[in-house]
Amino acid sequence: MPVYHTLGTVPAKRHTVFRKPDGQLYAEELVSTEGFSSLYSLVYHCHPPTIVKSLGEPYSVAPKIAREKHLKHTSLIGFNIKPEDDYLQSRKPVLVNNDLHISLAAPRKSMTDYFYKNSQADEVIFVHEGTGTLKTGFGQIRFGYGDYLVVPRGTIYQMVFDDEQNRLFIVESFSPIRTPKRYRNEYGQLMEHSPYCERDIRRPSDLETIDEFGDFKVLIKKQGLMYPYIYGTHPFDFVGWDGFHYPYAFSIHDFEPITGRLHQPPPVHQTFEGHNFVICSFVPRKYDYHPLSVPAPYNHSNVDSDEVLYYVDGDFMSRKSVVKGQITLHPGGIPHGPHPGTVEKSIGKESTDELAVMIDPFRPLMLTEDAVTIEDEGYYKSWQGG
Numbered sequence: 001m002p003v004y005h006t007l008g009t010v011p012a013k014r015h016t017v018f019r020k021p022d023g024q025l026y027a028e029e030l031v032s033t034e035g036f037s038s039l040y041s042l043v044y045h046c047h048p049p050t051i052v053k054s055l056g057e058p059y060s061v062a063p064k065i066a067r068e069k070h071l072k073h074t075s076l077i078g079f080n081i082k083p084e085d086d087y088l089q090s091r092k093p094v095l096v097n098n099d100l101h102i103s104l105a106a107p108r109k110s111m112t113d114y115f116y117k118n119s120q121a122d123e124v125i126f127v128h129e130g131t132g133t134l135k136t137g138f139g140q141i142r143f144g145y146g147d148y149l150v151v152p153r154g155t156i157y158q159m160v161f162d163d164e165q166n167r168l169f170i171v172e173s174f175s176p177i178r179t180p181k182r183y184r185n186e187y188g189q190l191m192e193h194s195p196y197c198e199r200d201i202r203r204p205s206d207l208e209t210i211d212e213f214g215d216f217k218v219l220i221k222k223q224g225l226m227y228p229y230i231y232g233t234h235p236f237d238f239v240g241w242d243g244f245h246y247p248y249a250f251s252i253h254d255f256e257p258i259t260g261r262l263h264q265p266p267p268v269h270q271t272f273e274g275h276n277f278v279i280c281s282f283v284p285r286k287y288d289y290h291p292l293s294v295p296a297p298y299n300h301s302n303v304d305s306d307e308v309l310y311y312v313d314g315d316f317m318s319r320k321s322v323v324k325g326q327i328t329l330h331p332g333g334i335p336h337g338p339h340p341g342t343v344e345k346s347i348g349k350e351s352t353d354e355l356a357v358m359i360d361p362f363r364p365l366m367l368t369e370d371a372v373t374i375e376d377e378g379y380y381k382s383w384q385g386g
């Protein structure tokens with residue numbers, strides 16, 4: 001996140017003597033990305049973050065591929081993913097490639113007896129249902145309906161839910177998640193034409209230093225395996241930190257739509273980008289105001305990218321029957337378009353209350369075993385009739 005932030009206490013100069021009230025040194029840690037070349041933070045721990053007591057047996061959490069190659073418009077009924085108590089076990093990868101994994105999750109319980117670190121991917125956790133607190137060493141972030149929680153790789157975290165009704169749509173990105181480059185000036189600041197700005201970004205607050213010894217289980221994900229680590233000190237023992245590498249939240253409800261006299265293309269909805277994909281937000285907005293405008297989208301041949309839509313809320317104008325939590329995948333290689341009747345119906349309409357998240361991966365997605373269990377198999381024929 002290209003905004004400097006600091007919480008707690010840090011020494012006046014980096015890499016200098018910084019002592020606790022009892023005279024012992026705090027443990028400085030540089031958390032850096034792309035070697036030493038990209039975003040980083042400096043963290044000050046009560047104890048070194050290296051005290052490993054024991055290691056558990058790693059186990060596979062790699063997605064099981066059911067359909068590697070396909071050319072069919074596909075729909076998944078996301079809310080048919082069954083709720084499960086445990087946060088990590090509840091996460092079901094459904095669409096994956098080498099750039100990103102898209103998962104659905106309906107966790108019931110908070111994480112209380114372990115911590116989690118994704119060491120190979122940034123995570124974007126879109127909160128469709130539920131409220132709670134993302135707890136990290138960097139501080140805490142309250143979350144609720146419509147929040148994107150962006151958790152950079154290497155962040156140890158816990159999800160604490162207020163109740164058992166939670167639905168999450170999760171993107172693991174194997175490259176850094178960034179704000180769209182075209183909206184940033186040469187200093188990294190979001191420019192005036194950006195649909196959101198730094199004021200909309202919610203950074204961690206309420207840093208709570210937990211100075212404890214014990215047995216602290218951290219499940220660390222790397223290369224499709226989960227490694228159980230037992231550390232001797234609490235992972236949230238930060239007394240202070242500063243830098244640009246930390247988790248943050250952005251609400252889809254704070255995305256200001258860009259509209260025009262004629263139909264605006266999907267890039268106006270872009271919210272984040274990773275290597276080889278973009279994440280877009282479709283939010284309630286006024287329709288195009290040319291007197292002869294057609295608000296529904298045109299038929300579209302995405303020659304070289306797949307398109308994934310995750311339906312959140314509202315009446316999706318170009319689709320005849322969609323339900324909350326539904327995913328459509330329109331693969332590159334064949335055209336897709338509005339459902340029969342929706343173009344005519346859209347003419348003269350002044351606004352829409354649709355809410356959806358779109359992901360355009362530039363390389364084909366594979367379907368997992370969990371995906372095919374929630375597939376609406378007749379979807380590819382849904383353009384028939386009128």
Ligand SMILES: [Fe+2]
Pocket residue numbers: 300302307336
């Ligand atoms: Fe499209």
